Amino acid sequence: MQISGAEIVVRCLQEEGVEFVFGYPGGAVLEIYDAIFRQDKFKHVLVRHEQAATHAADAYSRSSDKVGVALVTSGPGATNAVTGIATAYMDSVPMVVISGQVPSPAIGLDAFQEVDMVGITRPCVKHNFLVKDVSELAATIKKAFYIAKSGRPGPVVVDIPKDVTQQRAEFRYPDSVHIRSYVPATRGHSGQIKKAVNLLLEAKRPFIYVGGGAVQGRAEAEVTELVRSLNLPCTNTLMGLGAYPGSDRQFLGMPGMHGTYEANMAMQYCDVLVAVGARFDDRVISVPSHFLSQPKKIIHIDVDPSSISKRVKADIPIVGDVKLVLREMLEQLKQSGQKPEGAALEAWWKRIEEWRGHDCLLYAPSDELIKPQMVVQTLYDITGGQAIVTSDVGQHQMWAAQYYKFDRPKQWLNSGGLGTMGFGLPAAIGAQLANPHAQVACITGEGSIQMNIQELSTAKQYHTPVKVLALNNRYLGMVRQWQEFFYGTRYSESYMDALPDFVKIAEAYGHVGLKVESPADVEPALREAFSDKLKERLVFLDFRTDQSENVFPMIQNGKGLDQMDLPPHMRDIQQVPFENNRDYGNMC
Amino acid sequence: MRHILSILLENEAGALSRVVGLFSARAYNIDSLTVSTTEDPTLSRMTIVTHGSDEVIEQITKQLNKLIEVVKVIDLNESEHIERELMLIKVRAVGKDREEMKRMADIFRGRIIDVTEKTYTIELTGTSEKLGAFIEAVDRTVILETVRTGASGIGRGERVLKI
Ligand SMILES: Cc1ncc(C[n+]2csc(CCOP(=O)(O)OP(=O)(O)O)c2C)c(N)n1
Numbered sequence: 001m002q003i004s005g006a007e008i009v010v011r012c013l014q015e016e017g018v019e020f021v022f023g024y025p026g027g028a029v030l031e032i033y034d035a036i037f038r039q040d041k042f043k044h045v046l047v048r049h050e051q052a053a054t055h056a057a058d059a060y061s062r063s064s065d066k067v068g069v070a071l072v073t074s075g076p077g078a079t080n081a082v083t084g085i086a087t088a089y090m091d092s093v094p095m096v097v098i099s100g101q102v103p104s105p106a107i108g109l110d111a112f113q114e115v116d117m118v119g120i121t122r123p124c125v126k127h128n129f130l131v132k133d134v135s136e137l138a139a140t141i142k143k144a145f146y147i148a149k150s151g152r153p154g155p156v157v158v159d160i161p162k163d164v165t166q167q168r169a170e171f172r173y174p175d176s177v178h179i180r181s182y183v184p185a186t187r188g189h190s191g192q193i194k195k196a197v198n199l200l201l202e203a204k205r206p207f208i209y210v211g212g213g214a215v216q217g218r219a220e221a222e223v224t225e226l227v228r229s230l231n232l233p234c235t236n237t238l239m240g241l242g243a244y245p246g247s248d249r250q251f252l253g254m255p256g257m258h259g260t261y262e263a264n265m266a267m268q269y270c271d272v273l274v275a276v277g278a279r280f281d282d283r284v285i286s287v288p289s290h291f292l293s294q295p296k297k298i299i300h301i302d303v304d305p306s307s308i309s310k311r312v313k314a315d316i317p318i319v320g321d322v323k324l325v326l327r328e329m330l331e332q333l334k335q336s337g338q339k340p341e342g343a344a345l346e347a348w349w350k351r352i353e354e355w356r357g358h359d360c361l362l363y364a365p366s367d368e369l370i371k372p373q374m375v376v377q378t379l380y381d382i383t384g385g386q387a388i389v390t391s392d393v394g395q396h397q398m399w400a401a402q403y404y405k406f407d408r409p410k411q412w413l414n415s416g417g418l419g420t421m422g423f424g425l426p427a428a429i430g431a432q433l434a435n436p437h438a439q440v441a442c443i444t445g446e447g448s449i450q451m452n453i454q455e456l457s458t459a460k461q462y463h464t465p466v467k468v469l470a471l472n473n474r475y476l477g478m479v480r481q482w483q484e485f486f487y488g489t490r491y492s493e494s495y496m497d498a499l500p501d502f503v504k505i506a507e508a509y510g511h512v513g514l515k516v517e518s519p520a521d522v523e524p525a526l527r528e529a530f531s532d533k534l535k536e537r538l539v540f541l542d543f544r545t546d547q548s549e550n551v552f553p554m555i556q557n558g559k560g561l562d563q564m565d566l567p568p569h570m571r572d573i574q575q576v577p578f579e580n581n582r583d584y585g586n587m588c
Numbered sequence: 589m590r591h592i593l594s595i596l597l598e599n600e601a602g603a604l605s606r607v608v609g610l611f612s613a614r615a616y617n618i619d620s621l622t623v624s625t626t627e628d629p630t631l632s633r634m635t636i637v638t639h640g641s642d643e644v645i646e647q648i649t650k651q652l653n654k655l656i657e658v659v660k661v662i663d664l665n666e667s668e669h670i671e672r673e674l675m676l677i678k679v680r681a682v683g684k685d686r687e688e689m690k691r692m693a694d695i696f697r698g699r700i701i702d703v704t705e706k707t708y709t710i711e712l713t714g715t716s717e718k719l720g721a722f723i724e725a726v727d728r729t730v731i732l733e734t735v736r737t738g739a740s741g742i743g744r745g746e747r748v749l750k751i
């Protein structure tokens with residue numbers, strides 16, 4: 001029996017086991033919307049802006065192991081979705097975006113609501129398709145899902161002209177996909193893995209550097225086993241938080257621009273670094289030459305060969321699925337029965353503990369002003385470290401990453417690669433739908449929340465009881481911090497004047513709003529927000545925080561990992577350079 | 589350093605623009621680009637002449653391989669190869685220049701493929717260098733028009749690029 005292209009789209013999504021489609025209707029996708037109306041296998045979530053559709057689909061995926069799906073109309077619907085597509089691309093999130101296109105005969109004629117979606121998204125998708133023939137529709141959607149989730153995951157756009165959704169064809173969904181030009185790596189090269197194992201066993205100052213690839217590749221068990229079995233120190237990048245438990249002793253905190261003192265020093269002065277699904281992003285290693293000025297051997301495991309030796313040359317590159325590669329490493333380690341030399345490792349840990357002893361995340365508490373760090377810490381305590389936390393972009397994002405200790409992967413959702421303000425709230429909605437029983441908190445700023453605040457309406461419609469924590473400092477705080485550091489405190493356009501009353505906004509959308517102005521009220525307010533009484537409600541907490549607080553440690557652009565700007569209580573320490581071989585005799 | 593990359597890719601709409609887009613988005617250089625279908629109509633073959641440090645060339649190769657439609661990439665510089673470019677050059681050929689032009693074309697093993705009272709159009713093939721040398725060798729003022737294809741390259745001997 002022949003069915004319409006629109007029905008084919010719906011059937012494909014059903015075949016893929018899709019639960020939610022995040023979208024917004026329009027002329028070019030009306031056929032698809034009609035077909036959605038006539039089915040009840042998956043649910044459509046009507047967002048209020050297409051950017052939010054992509055962020056929600058993205059976070060739905062980040063917080064589960066599924067592919068997020070967004071549906072948008074042609075032209076403005078499609079362009080509105082681009083920021084979310086680029087966000088997912090930078091963070092390697094599997095997502096399929098279906099966009100409507102003007103009817104085939106009108107393509108290229110500057111038709112009403114026409115935009116070259118395939119052209120516009122080409123640089124920020126893993127792949128994209130324009131479907132020209134209804135007979136290719138099902139196979140194309142199958143391919144889109146396969147490409148999105150295999151290898152290094154990423155967003156795939158399927159652009160479908162309206163007439164294709166109207167034409168009819170037999171529905172046949174392929175069982176499998178074979179694309180001869182696309183063969184993602186799986187197992188790593190055994191010889192390389194052997195070399196890596198030997199190098200790791202010889203290390204005096206080993207360090208494991210874990211990135212988002214370990215989260216997307218679900219390698220947390222293997223990472224944890226490797227780190228624990230060899231008693232290695234470990235860092236997770238902003239994207240990797242949760243891959244190794246954040247509350248564990250062997251975790252040194254996040255590395256990089258706002259990383260901890262101990263993680264950055266260990267990264268700089270280790271002698272063997274194992275990078276697992278991490279790509280030496282410029283926010284981690286600002287200056288590769290300075291990083292490499294302390295000689296170290298680098299083992300780099302990544303599913304994407306182009307991430308290896310892109311910024312920092314690897315001594316032992318291993319291309320493969322991080323989970324499988326680590327498994328084989330663990331297997332080889334077990335067979336060898338060896339461990340790194342105990343005395344050297346002990347000395348290394350001793351040095352690390354000295355670094356850690358400075359407590360670089362200590363901040364000055366206050367009775368009068370709400371310290372943003374304290375809000376995050378209190379959230380951590382109240383949620384028992386179990387919440388799924390989304391964030392926007394800015395100082396609050398860094399404080400969230402620093403002060404909430406993530407013990408599981410897929411628990412911390414933020415736009416690390418693109419740094420997209422406006423991500424947090426729609427992401428929280430997507431995550432809540434994927435995890436209906438989880439506590440979901442969105443840590444945001446008064447700047448960021450206003451970039452997609454209309455999604456409070458979506459949250460109302462779909463009863464997603466997320467807790468929004470606005471760390472409201474009346475500044476585009478991160479911008480203000482940079483202006484303070486680099487632009488002579490000329491706060492050009494970073495002050496937020498004429499802020500709305502967020503409590504009233506929340507109430508206007510049918511939610512609960514709480515304004516918190518004193519440190520003593522932080523905990524009670526959070527307790528209330530997470531109380532059983534408000535379990536079913538979205539609560540918007542407007543925390544009036546200290547306006548002058550800055551994020552520390554900080555590494556300025558162009559500086560090395562051991563050249564941090566440290567918080568006031570550590571200002572002297574920085575002057576003492578690390579002596580590479582102080583504790584180790586001539587072992588280095 | 590100058591490199592000559594050979595790429596096999598699916599003969600699909602949009603594949604070419606993906607390759608070109610990759611170069612522009614990542615600020616890599618394209619010195620010349622030649623593309624056409626192969627004996628297998630589902631495959632296109634592209635030759636890209638580019639230049640950059642070893643690290644840049646490594647990244648270009650890896651990024652090209654990452655494109656879904658790209659089946660294979662090789663750097664012809666890694667072993668012996670042959671490359672050819674075609675040039676059509678129209679020159680003024682009157683009086684004593686006419687004889688001189690014919691002689692030059694012969695020396696460079698070019699062929700005169702179109703003749704009018706005042707012009708010759710010469711077809712030349714060879715490496716980019718050779719074609720450049722021809723332009724250098726003739727009096728610039730007589731050149732009316734040139735058109736060049738960009739290089740095509742192929743490995744020497746047994747070495748083949750196939751799937
Ligand atoms: C869409 C977008 N525009 C601009 C920026 C640049 N930017 C990064 S942080 C920041 C300030 C964010 O302010 P706010 O949300 O209030 O958070 P705070 O830093 O105060 O915690 C800006 C403007 C961005 N990351 N994303």
